[in-house]
Amino acid sequence: MIIRNGILSTVRSKGKTVLFTLLIFVLTLSLGLGLGLWSYCSLTLQSMEETYTSIAVVEYMGDQYPEEYVADEAAREALNQLGDIAQVPGVELWETTSWGMALTDGYQRRGSTVPYENQLVVAVFNLVAKQEQVWGVLPSNDLPDNYLLFLNANNSAATVKLGSEIWENIPFVDLSTETVDTENLPDVYCTMGTRITLVDETQGVNKDISFLFEQGNYFSYNAETEELSGLYMADMGYIGIIGENLYSYEGKSGVAIQIDPGDSGFVPEKDGRYLLHGEIFDSGSSNRAMVVTDFYEGCEASPWVAFDSYDDPVLHEGIFAEYAEKYELGNNYIRVDASDDIGALEPFQQGMLYLLDGRFPAAGEQGVCVISNDIAEELDLKVGDSLPLSMMQSTPQDPFALEETGEAQTWTVVGIANQAEAYEGRVWVSRGQEFPRTSFFGYQLGRAVLDNDLAVEAVEQMEALVPDGVRITLFDQGYSAAAQPLQAMESTAQGVTFASLIGVVAVLFLFAFLFVGRQQQAVDVMTSLGTPKGKIRLWLLSGATLVCGVAVLAGMVISATSMQLLVQLVLKAAAAFYAADQRYSNGALGITKDVEMVHQLPLWPSLVAGVVVFGVALVLCVAFVGQAQRKNTLRRGKTRVRVPKSTTSVAGKGALRFAYLSARRGGWRSLVVPVVSLVLSAFLGFLMATAQGWADQRATLYENTTITGQFTSTNGRQYTGLVLANPWKIWNSGMLSSIEVNVTYHYWLEGEMPQFANNDYGADRKEAWIKDQSSMVFLNGLQVAPEFIYGEIPSVTWLEGWDESFLANPSYHENWSQTPWPCVASERWMKEQNLSLGDEIPVNCEMLNGAVPVKIVGSFNPAGGEDNLYLPLSYWCLPPWDTEDQRESIPPSGSFPSACFTLDSAYHLEAFREYLAQEGYNQPGSNGSNRVTVVLNDHIFNQTVQALNRYITLGQILFPVLFILMGVLGFVVSWLMVNGRRMEFAIMRGMGAPKKLVFGSFFLEQVGLCLMGSLISGLVVSVWSGQPMVWLAIAVFVLCYLAGCALAVRTVGKTNIFALLTQGD
């Protein structure tokens, strides 16, 4: 009976019941959805955390980057200068590159990773000299009996010799042109048409001399060099048969081979047998061809030796045999990489390699390994089989100069990786596995495995720990871009959850107060009828818990059933709102994994939301039960009546007076609104201050950030050694403040170049020698210098009156012939050459005929191993803004090896990306139409902006919701405040008070109370945050609150005064 009546008495106050049922339902729903979305995002992010691996590859950008097996002392020095990267927050594992060499019986390396593919040691016999007709500079000036000699470049004069007769310096006449005056031809001339004819009218000669062409007896004379060029029979070395192949990659014997003696002085005797060391080269014909070369530079042992028989010890002992063995061992090496997280090594992390079978060794696991599939196939190995290895030792300068260590190890194969180019003959073991390691080679110093969420910050901190010339590349498999919307959703869901919780507490407080706390009348009646306290409690709680329970249940059910739909909608919205545009970004290097979304949505958030809301309601109702029982009027009597502290007031007039008096004397009731306003407006003000802080931070970031970019290799990692036909084109975007390019030509000092043989091989060697020399780098800014493009520009010491701007000075273009050319040089090189600032030195450049003096106007401490000289770009070309002639923008070599640029404003980043996409520029890993790859150095900027955007957007979503909530709360609070005073409404109206006055009396009271709280919080929060925008939030809050309040007053004002005034209490 008690429960039934309790429920009935509650539900019969329909308006209140419906209002609170709806409010509790909405709050349960929003709490459930908020929690659900939060948990969904957390689960997905957690799953992504397990799926994605972020690594930072630490590389030294040396001269020969990205060569893997080069011994670069600068790189080794950089390796020793690395700070304690392992201690950087977010670094889960830090490993320097560590590998060793091994051999195993039966494994023969194939493919492009063979180090000595062209080296060979062969025994040859049946050698014969070889001559071929070739076009080129004649080794001597001996001319045949009959010839045609062109005397100048445009073939306008010639000398013809026919046996003993000679016609010197006779003109060529082209009779096919109309300008020829046929009436006044010279006495002696040659005609050039389909046939060549010699005419000497003085001697009556008119001969067709085309046969000289047909026989190849025609030559050109270069007056400058005094050289004759033409066809001649040249010595082309020897042709022999390979009798025994001590070692060559191809391994064939009994086949013919063309032998170029090179600089070896090899001159075989007839029927001699020779053992040769050399290199295979492309002769341009189908024959195998080798050049005899020294075993190593400066080696005193001859690279060829004669022998009598194949039993001769020279074939089996000594340097020839040693080198044959060296090449054989080196070409069949197995590289053993050690890591405690093999799956996070770059080739595995980037998907080039993956496990075909088995697993990776665990960190520190001994005696087990993963092998590449080519080893597995050649040795017929499967997971579980054993791999016996002979551990080898390399020299510090050559990783492939292998020597036996005598150490043999047998490891159990626990995994087999796929076979990929450049990863053949590989074995991976845990770092704890003991085996001989090589010295450090190449440029990859190490690799850090990072916490996905802290990767960007970790890389930033790592950068502070590495020396100049070291670059750190983050490969996050697209984690940051994929996680961004989910993190944003998670933040939003957290916001909704907390806002819902605040709403839950606020609404349930009012609910409990109204449904339980204000039921003194019922308590009075029940108490007067002798109802036990427990039953009174039951009466009070039964109705409230029913209303709350129904609302909560509905909220739970709807939130559980609509979660899937909500997640889909929010995911779409989040993707639209937060999709990170990582096109062309240095943060989007490497592969991008697809996000594996969690499909099974948990039900617990709805359940928890229901339990929380119902629990809070129950607690508050129970609390108010006590209050209702304590405050019942039967107990209260008159002792509780307050004695006024002040006398009758005559202050104010009209509605304001009544509002003021009511507010002043309202007791606790007058405290509710200011306190609620204070708390809520402070909350909103704080949010606004924070949001404004984010917006300010974003604006500052945009203002203060300089976005740079560069042209790169297709993988986005190499900025030098490119072939850029026209990098200037990017200037047309109109969004750049500068483009810096360089033109690089090798140089050498007087007397440095050795003599090279006058043949193909000699030309190849000369070309190779020039390529090995340092460069004169012509550029319009030091940032694009090969030494600085990967890092910071070092401090430059300038000769007085000089600075970096001379590099971009266009005036050198016209005054190129004025020497000396100003340049910036490294202090090391200057020291070697005994030079100081302001000194001059002549240098030979591959693009110049002869030496040009250069003057050192700036010097720097070099990070790399090369001694480049830096000179103004305008010696070779001009940027488009300095010339109207497009042809002047391109250097004689036709391309630029590096180019970098700076955006005029970070605000143009998006538009610039669009421009790049429209123009078809490649992104790393994704080809565009114009085959030029561009990378923007915007990763950290993007990350920061995206994080700020996430917060700002969250604010933009949350604020309207919160303001609406404030309006609803204003309505509820005001309604509750005013509804209890309906009788006062009625009395006023009964006495004929105008509606406006009555409305004003109550509304102004709420305005005053609300403003009191809001102004205090506004002052506090604005002073604390220093953000004037706080007042906007406060103003909007007050407006929303008062809108709700006005609605409530108006609703209560519509009460039936007739009934109210005439009814009993």
Add this chain to the structure above:
Amino acid sequence: MHALSIQHVNYTYQTQYQKVEALRDISADFDAGKVYAIVGKSGSGKTTLLSLMAGLDLPTQGEVLCHDVATSQMQLETYRREKVAVIYQNFRLFPLLTVAENVMYPMELRGMSPKEALEKAKALIERVGLPATVLDRYPTMLSGGEQQRVAIARALGMETKIMLADEPTGNLDTANGENIFSILQSLAHEDGYCVIIVTHDRTLAQKADDVLELRDGQVVG
């Protein structure tokens, strides 16, 4: 010219369940200087009739005339403010205003300054037999009889000559009830008020100058 006249008044209202004919063809005249008692059993329509006379609503049919002007022709708000004063059984005082402020309220409604209204309120409080000490008290600090006197003082403050009282002694003991009635009586007889009291107290009704008895919404005597 009657102070108040009701002519063929019908009042019907609709509840959730039924249509109620609260008053049926009631006519009566009320003059200044007299005390009228409207009696009847609970539900007879007497309070409804008083409410119509108080201008809280308009009759469904018929007219309520105040000095020969129908209330339907007036703004009820103005009518309530300027023509009639009502005293309710439960006093209907503002709980957060002091006694003086309660009495001052209708005066201020008419535009009187608070100071002037306070002076007048003091006189009115004295006139209804309350000591000046109650002026600064809240109504809840007073007894029922005192509160009813405050209500009468507030009605007097409205400066109308028609005073309606709905069970003015209903919540009072006999002595207090008689005191209140005598105040109302003196207002009619000495100050020329037209006092109309709704009561179910036959003893009180017998003291009135004229009695109107209602039964089931109709005048029976």
